[in-house]
Amino acid sequence: MILIAGCLRFITQTDLLEIIRKRGVLRIGTPGDYHALSYFDGQKFVGYDIDMASYLAEQLGVDVDFVLTERPELVSGLYLGKFDIAMGGIPRTVSRQFEVEQTRGYMTFSHALLVTAENQERFHSFEKVNLPGVKVGVAIGEVYEKLAGQYFPEATIVPFENHLNIPLAVRSGQIDAMMTEMPLALFYQTTEKQLKVIREQTLTAQNQFSYLLPVGQQRLLNMVNLIMDEVKLKGVEQQLMAKHTLIESSGSTEAENNFEK
Numbered sequence: 001m002i003l004i005a006g007c008l009r010f011i012t013q014t015d016l017l018e019i020i021r022k023r024g025v026l027r028i029g030t031p032g033d034y035h036a037l038s039y040f041d042g043q044k045f046v047g048y049d050i051d052m053a054s055y056l057a058e059q060l061g062v063d064v065d066f067v068l069t070e071r072p073e074l075v076s077g078l079y080l081g082k083f084d085i086a087m088g089g090i091p092r093t094v095s096r097q098f099e100v101e102q103t104r105g106y107m108t109f110s111h112a113l114l115v116t117a118e119n120q121e122r123f124h125s126f127e128k129v130n131l132p133g134v135k136v137g138v139a140i141g142e143v144y145e146k147l148a149g150q151y152f153p154e155a156t157i158v159p160f161e162n163h164l165n166i167p168l169a170v171r172s173g174q175i176d177a178m179m180t181e182m183p184l185a186l187f188y189q190t191t192e193k194q195l196k197v198i199r200e201q202t203l204t205a206q207n208q209f210s211y212l213l214p215v216g217q218q219r220l221l222n223m224v225n226l227i228m229d230e231v232k233l234k235g236v237e238q239q240l241m242a243k244h245t246l247i248e249s250s251g252s253t254e255a256e257n258n259f260e261k
Helices: 002-012 016-023 048-060 071-079 144-151 165-172 182-191 218-233 236-243
Strands: 025-030 038-040 063-068 106-109 111-116 135-139 156-160 177-181 195-198 207-209
Touching: 016 025, 016 048, 016 218, 025 048, 025 071, 038 048, 048 063, 048 218, 048 236, 106 182, 106 236, 111 165, 111 182, 135 144, 135 165, 144 156, 144 177, 156 165, 165 177, 165 195, 177 182, 182 195, 218 236
Parallel strands: 025 063, 135 156, 135 177
Antiparallel strands: 106 207, 111 177, 111 195
């Protein structure tokens, strides 16, 4: 705790944007556990946030380096100087703002349930899920434990440390449903025919993802927000979402080409 406090004082007194430019490398901490946003297959990182990190680095005129980091260690890793920005499917919350700087929100989403195709009719409403004996899987330490408990007080909430294990548990029958963000649910529905999104159950309040920076790094925060605005205005955000199967798309796009415009 003392070490982190000392690192916090040092980081808040430095200009991280200038340090990144002098270093020539933007370091990104990411868990690599989130398909379509930040996924590490053992050799390389892929996903929407990975493309965004590369674009940020390009705009800053530096290289990018990805630091594989456990999700619970993303905040501490920022203050220990292991990386400059944390990325990878991180929901934007009021409580997190006390610990870090959060960028503008991106990819507005609601929450959905993912079930097997054979259970799609069985769990067609909240009432059918909110029953004793029904098991709902959620990511541990995220907003879903609280949300699932609110919407399904009669069901059994099963927390998972790794996002990647939850759809596997749905397919195997270990749990009956997975509560997650709509973009991720759509990704699994598109890539795994066994899994289906229950669209009726996207009635929860909308949320957004964000990227995390150390407290006090206003110049770097302003720069990242500016670049994120630019990407949105160019329409690249939607194109990248389609590229990574985060939205339903009627055709393919060439999102990479837009980065050069």
